[in-house]
Amino acid sequence: LAKTTQPISMDSYEGQEVNITCSHNNIATNDYITWYQQFPSQGPRFIIQGYKTKVTNEVASLFIPADRKSSTLSLPRVSLSDTAVYYCLVGDQTNAGKSTFGDGTTLTVKP
Amino acid sequence: GAVVSQHPSWVICKSGTSVKIECRSLDFQATTMFWYRQFPKQSLMLMATSNEGSKATYEQGVEKDKFLINHASLTLSTLTVTSAHPEDSSFYICSATRDRQTYGYTFGSGTRLTVV
Numbered sequence: 001l002a003k004t005t006q007p008i009s010m011d012s013y014e015g016q017e018v019n020i021t022c023s024h025n026n027i028a029t030n031d032y033i034t035w036y037q038q039f040p041s042q043g044p045r046f047i048i049q050g051y052k053t054k055v056t057n058e059v060a061s062l063f064i065p066a067d068r069k070s071s072t073l074s075l076p077r078v079s080l081s082d083t084a085v086y087y088c089l090v091g092d093q094t095n096a097g098k099s100t101f102g103d104g105t106t107l108t109v110k111p
Numbered sequence: 112g113a114v115v116s117q118h119p120s121w122v123i124c125k126s127g128t129s130v131k132i133e134c135r136s137l138d139f140q141a142t143t144m145f146w147y148r149q150f151p152k153q154s155l156m157l158m159a160t161s162n163e164g165s166k167a168t169y170e171q172g173v174e175k176d177k178f179l180i181n182h183a184s185l186t187l188s189t190l191t192v193t194s195a196h197p198e199d200s201s202f203y204i205c206s207a208t209r210d211r212q213t214y215g216y217t218f219g220s221g222t223r224l225t226v227v
Contacts, residue, residue, distance in 0.1 A: 034215045034216070036215070036216075036218075041202065041221065041223065042220055042221060043115075043117070043204045043206070043218030043219050043220050043221045044155070044204075044206075044216075044218045045218070046214060046215040046216065046217065049215045087154070087155075098145055098157060098160055099145075099157075099216060100157060101147075101154045101155040101156070101157075102154060103154050104154055
């Protein structure tokens with residue numbers, strides 16, 4: 001399984017755009033990149049997933065360069081409620097494929 | 112959507128007793144479910160892969176006789192912590208996927224186990 005590296009923590013202010021980058025140098029051809037958000041004492045929540053280039057949904061964008069060795073989660077105009085731990089996962093596209101969590105990035109949004 | 116329900120959300124038990132945690136996929140069938148453990152301020156650690164109708168696959172270092180996993184149907188997997196001890200106190204989370212490419216993995220809300 002590809003190992004991921006993220007910054008341990010990030011601080012931001014309300015209304016700002018936040019970009020969290022994840023390195024996954026050993027990503028395999030069949031691997032997808034998925035980001036999750038976790039609040040204390042809750043299970044992780046799916047944010048966005050992509051394979052290459054750019055993916056956008058109603059809450060975030062995911063940028064993946066051509067070599068796919070990294071990815072960037074972009075959260076537009078964060079609010080206090082976005083304070084959470086964000087995990088980048090890399091895993092194969094089969095439904096049976098397991099995912100290994102890295103250390104995650106603790107994002108703190110300040111007023 | 113894809114909903115995974117986990118029960119109970121918290122449990123306190125005495126040392127030496129066993130505790131069962133249930134994980135249900137409510138609106139889809141899951142031939143595979145995953146169990147994680149998370150200690151405070153740490154990341155999720157994969158414990159085992161639960162396979163419907165067959166034995167679970169445990170990660171290295173996880174005692175299969177202590178953490179019994181049963182996946183008897185396509186919508187239910189259970190994790191039983193046998194002869195629990197205080198060091199087993201942790202946050203246990205299950206996950207499953209309806210369609211990995213579309214929904215990613217859906218996680219349960221977690222179970223806070225406290226062994227006293």
